[in-house]
Amino acid sequence: MALVQCRSFQAAAKNLGIAQPTLSQHIQKLEEQLDTLLIRRAKSGCEPTRTAHALMPFALSMLRLDERAREAVSGTSLRVGASSNIGIYMLQPHVRSFMDTPAAPEVDLVIDNNPAIARQLTSGELDIAVMEWWHPKPGFQARDWRQEPVVLIVPPHHPCAGLQQIDRETLAGMTLLGGEPGTGTGRLLANFFGDKGPFPKVSMQLGSTEAVKQAVKTGLGISLVLAACVSEEVRVDSLRAIPVSDPGLSKELMVICPDAIARHPPVSTFVGHLCH
Incomplete structure (x- = not known):
């Protein structure tokens, strides 16, 4: 090198x-x-x-990996990965409160798309990952963190803006803006609408939730996002978040770590702090 x-x-x-x-x-x-x-x-x-x-x-x-091994042995730092939506909108207050606890190790937070975080976890570059989806692999353990509802977001002037909720049938007939690839939203929709659909159409693939939110604000379309990703926009009324009346349109967010280090104090303490 x-x-x-x-x-x-x-x-x-x-x-x-x-x-x-x-x-x-x-x-x-x-x-x-x-x-x-x-x-x-x-x-x-x-x-x-x-x-x-x-x-x-x-x-x-x-x-x-050599650096991570030395840090793991010393117990002085913890490398946590998070898929984009979780890392940007949900996890950081938990990291802050963990670092404020007595004798907490330094936390290095890595935010990337879900597939990249999965790769880094399996290659040993991360101690813990908090993700939107995970394919079970030998040598790793996954634990449920929280269930986050998926909501329809529209601008305040949209015809649906006044709805208290939206049903499955109406949602299936809509055209939605696509967000970040690899978040498992397609799989979630397949489970929600059934294998044969009908499914909502996707008009664009904008690459990130932030891009989707900006597109919806400017009237380019509407979309489905995790509720936590638009809490600030809902608060200032720049976007409206409409819940889905039928149950099942939500994501189970998970915490994953390798079996080999699951009981290592920095890892187990952080997972316990997050999932208490």
Whole structure:
């Protein structure tokens, strides 16, 4: 990693605090183990080969995993991942209250889309993940955190703005703006409306809940979102949130961690704080 970044054996060795011949030996051993050329040496410097570039993401992941292992052993920090809606709209007050407890470890909060958080959890880069959906995997345990209703959001001037609730049949005939991919909303709608539908149509795929909210405010359409994501907009009346009368349109949000560290004090304490 240092050599690819510095493009110089001398500079990389200096950054690492080792002798240049030692660095050369390390690179040579790595090339022998992988049976491939990683660095092209030249008088003007050195260039990583295509193979070196292919190795870089794995090298970075190994360094992160090494850091996480040391932090886990010391118990001084906790790396928590959250899917976007949870991390932006729901989790942060809980992280703050946890960090305010006596002897709490430092919490590093990572917010990304649901598939990215799942990948980081399974690769060992996260201690805990709070997610909108999770495919059960051996070696991990999932615990229910909270059930969050899904609501229809419309601008205040919309014909539906005065409704106290909306039923399944009316909702099925609507066209909705699409939000962040990978949140499991499609699966949720399939369960709610049945395998054969009818289903609401999706007119756009806007990429995030924030984009959806802005689009609804400007009159581009209406959408379904988690109720917690629009609490502020509902408070100031820039959006109206309409509950669905039929039961079942809600998401079960989950807390997931690896079995191997589930009883590790920082992990178990945080999960207990979140789920009490």
